[in-house]
Amino acid sequence: MLNVISMIYIGIYLLTLLLASAELTSLSVAALIGAALSTFFGIILGVFTPEEVIEFIDFRVILLLVGVMVTFEVVERSGLFRIIALYAIKYSRGDPKTLFFSLCFVSAALSLFLSDVTAILLIAAAAGTIARIMDYDPVPYFVSAAIMINLGGTSTLIGSTSNMIIGIASGLSFIDFLYYLAPCEITLWILTSLALYILYKPRLGEKKPPPTYDPWSEVKDRRTVYKAGFVIILFLILFLLYERWNIGPEIIAFLCAILALIIVNVDAGTIFRQIDWETIFFIGGFLIIIGGLERTGVLSAITRMMLGMAHGSSLSASLLTLWSSALLSVFVSNIAVALTYAPIIGMMKDLNLNMTSLWSSLILGTNLGGAATPVSGVVCVLALGALKEENVNLSFIDFSKAGVLTTIIQLAFATLYLIIRFGV
Amino acid sequence: MDMKDLRERILKCEKRSIDRYKEEKDEFEKVMGTPKIEVSVELPKGYEDRREDFLELAKEESFLKDANKALNRVVKKHLKKMKGQTEEATKSR
Numbered sequence: 001m002l003n004v005i006s007m008i009y010i011g012i013y014l015l016t017l018l019l020a021s022a023e024l025t026s027l028s029v030a031a032l033i034g035a036a037l038s039t040f041f042g043i044i045l046g047v048f049t050p051e052e053v054i055e056f057i058d059f060r061v062i063l064l065l066v067g068v069m070v071t072f073e074v075v076e077r078s079g080l081f082r083i084i085a086l087y088a089i090k091y092s093r094g095d096p097k098t099l100f101f102s103l104c105f106v107s108a109a110l111s112l113f114l115s116d117v118t119a120i121l122l123i124a125a126a127a128g129t130i131a132r133i134m135d136y137d138p139v140p141y142f143v144s145a146a147i148m149i150n151l152g153g154t155s156t157l158i159g160s161t162s163n164m165i166i167g168i169a170s171g172l173s174f175i176d177f178l179y180y181l182a183p184c185e186i187t188l189w190i191l192t193s194l195a196l197y198i199l200y201k202p203r204l205g206e207k208k209p210p211p212t213y214d215p216w217s218e219v220k221d222r223r224t225v226y227k228a229g230f231v232i233i234l235f236l237i238l239f240l241l242y243e244r245w246n247i248g249p250e251i252i253a254f255l256c257a258i259l260a261l262i263i264v265n266v267d268a269g270t271i272f273r274q275i276d277w278e279t280i281f282f283i284g285g286f287l288i289i290i291g292g293l294e295r296t297g298v299l300s301a302i303t304r305m306m307l308g309m310a311h312g313s314s315l316s317a318s319l320l321t322l323w324s325s326a327l328l329s330v331f332v333s334n335i336a337v338a339l340t341y342a343p344i345i346g347m348m349k350d351l352n353l354n355m356t357s358l359w360s361s362l363i364l365g366t367n368l369g370g371a372a373t374p375v376s377g378v379v380c381v382l383a384l385g386a387l388k389e390e391n392v393n394l395s396f397i398d399f400s401k402a403g404v405l406t407t408i409i410q411l412a413f414a415t416l417y418l419i420i421r422f423g424v
Numbered sequence: 425m426d427m428k429d430l431r432e433r434i435l436k437c438e439k440r441s442i443d444r445y446k447e448e449k450d451e452f453e454k455v456m457g458t459p460k461i462e463v464s465v466e467l468p469k470g471y472e473d474r475r476e477d478f479l480e481l482a483k484e485e486s487f488l489k490d491a492n493k494a495l496n497r498v499v500k501k502h503l504k505k506m507k508g509q510t511e512e513a514t515k516s517r
Contacts, residue, residue, distance in 0.1 A: 125448035133457050211456050218454050
């Protein structure tokens with residue numbers, strides 16, 4: 001009986017991924033269909049009660065996500081990030097090499113705070129404008145920005161939605177993320193931007209006199225920008241300290257969102273409308289599907305299978321987690337991968353394995369697999385869409401050349417890093 | 425995933441995000457590039473029955489070229505006038 005029920009839940013899970021990946025419906029609706037089916041079968045087959053369905057939804061993840069989204073939407077509206085991008089372009093002084101590296105690093109740095117969608121739209125707009133003025137080929141700048149934005153934020157708890165999910169599930173704090181993963185991410189920024197530079201060097205264009213402008217010229221109220229800067233500093237300080245107060249990151253994120261709304265004084269209604277509800281409903285729905293898989297024993301079976309393949313070795317289990325989660329993230333949303341793997345890794349906690357190594361592998365895997373092909377992540381899809389707006393049609397193969405190359409470099413280095421860092 | 429699917433997927437995403445991309449690009453253009461202003465044109469009186477043809481004009485290249493040329497003339501005329509007024513005001517001071 002349990003096997004039949006398990007098969008039903010595996011079927012619901014695969015159906016949801018199929019609906020989402022094939023874009024037969026939106027990501028959130030696919031997850032809500034899956035959640036409705038899980039709930040229906042769960043109740044009629046006696047797997048769980050309606051009250052337990054609500055318990056499957058981890059509201060700490062939702063609260064953290066909403067808090068971060070509101071805070072940085074407020075900061076983004078102030079124009080602070082635009083000014084940073086304008087300075088990056090200004091200080092390249094018309095040198096395409098400097099411009100390329102500036103945009104690469106600013107892309108990765110902005111995605112520490114901004115959602116991937118907001119970051120790529122901002123950087124693509126900056127790159128598109130300067131490419132038009134300087135008569136440069138926009139392709140190297142757009143593709144590199146997408147790849148760097150996907151990479152940026154790997155080592156912070158708030159750097160990506162998948163990190164927030166893993167952060168809450170693992171209990172790793174903001175400082176833990178930085179401590180275990182920042183050296184890896186910084187090295188990956190350098191390796192990835194160098195690989196992209198070598199690939200695109202012939203297409204970057206020649207040094208020309210740059211446009212002269214003042215990055216602050218269109219700022220109507222400088223105080224708003226300063227206030228936004230203050231919010232970011234406050235946010236970072238609180239995130240560095242929250243562990244001492246014995247409270248979770250979700251409380252700090254929500255507190256920061258309220259403070260940002262008060263300090264920067266923007267219209268809250270406009271900010272709330274900009275929240276990525278699609279992702280929030282996707283996570284809510286998908287957590288119910290995962291809850292069903294957990295209750296029917298599917299996840300513990302996968303855990304046993306992984307442990308069997310790893311022969312109880314922390315190193316093998318970590319590398320298996322890294323590569324399998326990265327490869328899955330190439331084809332399906334990395335949020336779905338994080339939601340699936342988090343309880344699987346969580347089940348390994350009593351098995352005398354190096355849990356920090358396993359969680360770090362999952363963080364790296366879910367982050368690094370998202371920019372291999374144009375369809376691996378929304379950031380790539382949007383970069384191609386923005387390029388089309390600039391009258392450039394980039395083929396699947398052309399994007400994948402850069403995407404696959406950098407993904408392989410990143411995963412190879414991540415493998416080496418895990419071996420050296422955790423010595424497992 | 426073939427290229428047709430990919431194109432459709434991009435178009436879907438584009439529809440959702442293209443407005444924000446254009447808004448953002450306008451902001452960068454204002455600072456770094458050539459600033460622009462938008463002018464809206466209403467259907468002229470007496471042509472109410474040509475509603476669809478009027479809306480089609482927004483996509484017609486020859487119309488956009490002519491409109492741009494005509495507007496350029498008007499903009500230059502007004503900027504020249506404003507420049508003259510400024511110079512006169514400076515002299516009178």
